[in-house]
Amino acid sequence: MALTRSRLILILLLAAALALPTLAEWAGEPFYIRLATRILVFALAAVSLDLILGFGGMVSFGHAAFVGIGGYVVGILFAHQADGSTLFGLPGTTNALVVWPLAMLVGGLAALPIGAISLRTTGVPFIMITLAFAQMLFYLMTGLKAYGGDDGIALWSRSTLPAGPNLADHTSFYYVTLALLLAALVLGWRLVNSRFGRVIRGAKDNERRMGALGFPVTRYKLAAFVLSGMLAGLAGALLANATLFIGPQYLHWSRSGDLIVMVVLGGMGTLIGPVLGAAALLLLEEFVPEVMDLAHAGLGEHWKIVLGPVLLLLVLFARKGLWGLLAGSRAS
Amino acid sequence: MDTLLLVEQGLNGLQLGVMLFLMAAGLTLVFGIMDLINLAHGSFYMVGAYLTAALVPVLGGFLPALAAAVLLTALLGLVVEAVALRTLYRRDHLDQVLATFGLILFFNELVKILFGPVPIFLNPPAALAGTVDLWGLKYPAFRLAILGVGIAVAAFLWLLITRTRVGMLIRAGATNREMVMALGVDVRLLFGLVFALGCGLAGLAGAMAGPVLAVQVGMGEQVLILTFVVIVIGGIGSIRGALAGALLVGIVDTVGRALLPAGFRLVLDAASANAAGAAAASMAIYVLMALVLAVRPRGLFPAG
Numbered sequence: 001m002a003l004t005r006s007r008l009i010l011i012l013l014l015a016a017a018l019a020l021p022t023l024a025e026w027a028g029e030p031f032y033i034r035l036a037t038r039i040l041v042f043a044l045a046a047v048s049l050d051l052i053l054g055f056g057g058m059v060s061f062g063h064a065a066f067v068g069i070g071g072y073v074v075g076i077l078f079a080h081q082a083d084g085s086t087l088f089g090l091p092g093t094t095n096a097l098v099v100w101p102l103a104m105l106v107g108g109l110a111a112l113p114i115g116a117i118s119l120r121t122t123g124v125p126f127i128m129i130t131l132a133f134a135q136m137l138f139y140l141m142t143g144l145k146a147y148g149g150d151d152g153i154a155l156w157s158r159s160t161l162p163a164g165p166n167l168a169d170h171t172s173f174y175y176v177t178l179a180l181l182l183a184a185l186v187l188g189w190r191l192v193n194s195r196f197g198r199v200i201r202g203a204k205d206n207e208r209r210m211g212a213l214g215f216p217v218t219r220y221k222l223a224a225f226v227l228s229g230m231l232a233g234l235a236g237a238l239l240a241n242a243t244l245f246i247g248p249q250y251l252h253w254s255r256s257g258d259l260i261v262m263v264v265l266g267g268m269g270t271l272i273g274p275v276l277g278a279a280a281l282l283l284l285e286e287f288v289p290e291v292m293d294l295a296h297a298g299l300g301e302h303w304k305i306v307l308g309p310v311l312l313l314l315v316l317f318a319r320k321g322l323w324g325l326l327a328g329s330r331a332s
Numbered sequence: 333m334d335t336l337l338l339v340e341q342g343l344n345g346l347q348l349g350v351m352l353f354l355m356a357a358g359l360t361l362v363f364g365i366m367d368l369i370n371l372a373h374g375s376f377y378m379v380g381a382y383l384t385a386a387l388v389p390v391l392g393g394f395l396p397a398l399a400a401a402v403l404l405t406a407l408l409g410l411v412v413e414a415v416a417l418r419t420l421y422r423r424d425h426l427d428q429v430l431a432t433f434g435l436i437l438f439f440n441e442l443v444k445i446l447f448g449p450v451p452i453f454l455n456p457p458a459a460l461a462g463t464v465d466l467w468g469l470k471y472p473a474f475r476l477a478i479l480g481v482g483i484a485v486a487a488f489l490w491l492l493i494t495r496t497r498v499g500m501l502i503r504a505g506a507t508n509r510e511m512v513m514a515l516g517v518d519v520r521l522l523f524g525l526v527f528a529l530g531c532g533l534a535g536l537a538g539a540m541a542g543p544v545l546a547v548q549v550g551m552g553e554q555v556l557i558l559t560f561v562v563i564v565i566g567g568i569g570s571i572r573g574a575l576a577g578a579l580l581v582g583i584v585d586t587v588g589r590a591l592l593p594a595g596f597r598l599v600l601d602a603a604s605a606n607a608a609g610a611a612a613a614s615m616a617i618y619v620l621m622a623l624v625l626a627v628r629p630r631g632l633f634p635a636g
Contacts, residue, residue, distance in 0.1 A: 053426075059425065059426050059429070061429070117622055117625070117626050120625065120626060120629045121625055121629045121630075123425065124363070124369055124425055124564070124568055125564050125568065125625060125629065125630070125631070127369070127425065127429065128560045128561070128564045128621075129564065129621065129622065129625050131557065131560070132561060132564075132618040132621045132622060133618070133622065135557060135614075135615075135618050136615045136618040136619065136622075139611050139614035139615050139618075140611055140615060142611060142614075143607050143608055143610055143611020143612070143614070144607075144611070145603075145604060145607045149607060253553075253557065254553075257433050260426070260429065260430060260433075261430065261433070264426065264427075264430050268426075302441045302444060302445055303441075304437040304438070304440065304441045305437070305438055305441035305442060305445070307434070307437055308434040308435060308436070308437035308438030308439075308441070309434065309438055310434070311430055311431065311433065311434030311437070312416055312431045312434040312435065312438075314430075315420075315423070315427045315430050315431040315434070316419055316420075316431070319427075
């Protein structure tokens with residue numbers, strides 16, 4: 001294991017992530033722990049998208065749907081727990097060991113039919129049909145008055161673990177989220193380098209050739225799509241916990257756009273890229289308005305007028321993303 | 333359910349359909365000829381509406397304002413094409429999605445800065461403010477005018493595309509882009525013209541939607557997503573498909589909005605029925621799209 005530039009950067013990033021809560025407390029800015037938690041959650045969602053987008057060449061424009069589904073699993077079970085009612089004869093719960101795996105399961109179950117239908121198409125129709133399914137869910141949740149409709153569900157406490165860290169504590173929740181993200185990255189690493197991952201990547205380059213080699217390519221792609229939906233569901237469960245809220249906004253199509261931005265900004269077809277992209281976008285969202293407000297009071301709320309052209313320039317000139325810039329040409 | 337209401341909803345559906353056709357025609361041509369997926373198409377719709385609203389007091393009437401707004405939107409399209417999009421034609425669709433997503437953010441914020449976040453209300457021209465009596469049905473004259481303009485533009489496009497030299501190049505470009513380039517056609521000019529035409533049509537749709545809906549930031553994305561549904565249902569790159577898809581989506585959406593809440597009221601109480609019906613109606617066109625693509629993955633009228 002030679003200490004290459006990319007390994008060095010990874011070690012530094014990990015050290016920074018581990019030290020962050022301590023540093024934030026020490027600097028007297030515990031707010032940054034919650035910002036960092038949100039970054040980790042979106043990083044997980046972006047990584048899940050990159051598994052199909054970057055590695056599999058499937059441009060899903062509806063990934064926010066699976067994130068939203070995961071969030072709603074947490075929110076709906078919380079609501080039933082709160083008023084003591086039952087869902088299909090079962091009581092609500094806030095037990096993370098029940099709710100989070102369930103969020104993954106429901107995310108995967110939703111991804112199965114959506115993927116099965118969407119994968120009949122490729123190219124632009126694929127982009128649009130994934131968007132269409134996300135819109136369906138968006139309107140479904142908007143109309144579902146029993147679970148808040150437009151207003152969504154406000155949670156007044158996080159999921160609970162029967163033993164171990166207390167998730168209500170921001171620092172503990174941060175470390176749990178970090179651990180889950182790292183687990184997802186390790187899983188993703190093993191997956192893309194496995195036989196399965198090679199088939200998926202091969203299909204991105206030349207689907208017909210992989211088919212001719214005898215691989216049932218669509219089935220492989222569907223499996224990747226479902227897995228991605230499960231990880232996105234987990235990210236959604238964490239998101240509902242991080243923000244103590246879940247609503248149709250989280251399924252809005254612009255959220256899917258944000259996730260694509262994170263993946264491409266960071267460097268698609270890499271695992272660490274989406275993490276960097278999530279961090280970059282959320283940090284920009286946090287600090288560019290402040291800087292703009294300094295220049296002219298009230299200007300900050302229009303920060304997207306800066307983000308838009310930045311995206312355009314990024315697409316035109318920086319094609320390998322942040323990770324490509326950081327790790328140099330040998331990035332993988 | 334009485335017939336009069338059904339006729340009215342049918343007309344509303346047709347009117348939404350021709351509006352969507354104005355949007356879809358430009359989007360599908362740009363895609364068919366330049367292989368560019370332009371998410372910012374809805375921004376030109378919004379720009380058309382805002383320009384009309386801004387120009388009415390300056391030019392003193394709805395019609396001159398509309399004409400100027402359509403021209404200016406087409407010009408803006410030319411500029412955006414030359415500055416931002418020209419380099420994207422050879423990129424993959426993901427790059428195009430991302431770059432034009434960036435353009436949406438830019439235009440939305442620009443309009444918000446210039447006109448503020450509050451919706452603007454645009455009055456229809458005085459001559460069309462009333463209603464027309466259609467065999468006992470009182471129907472707003474302005475909506476009929478939209479229907480008329482939509483049909484006229486569709487006829488104009490049909491003539492342009494099937495009967496003129498430019499139209500021939502457009503058809504050739506949509507079928508085989510490389511061949512047209514190889515034959516020495518000034519592709520850059522053709523692309524610019526098609527893009528400006530598409531933007532002008534989007535601006536026209538926006539200007540005419542102004543008095544029916546409120547002129548507001550975000551109006552572009554609402555119609556954009558519907559438009560994409562239309563062209564994907566119709567078959568990307570096909571004008572005929574765009575027309576069929578637009579009418580289908582317009583009618584399914586409008587009639588669904590009218591009938592589904594009533595249907596739910598048979599089994600639910602009024603408040604939940606309205607909410608459930610509205611949600612189901614919003615989902616209807618996406619269900620339609622999923623069904624069409626599940627049966628015909630390339631749309632109803634695949635191009636090329």
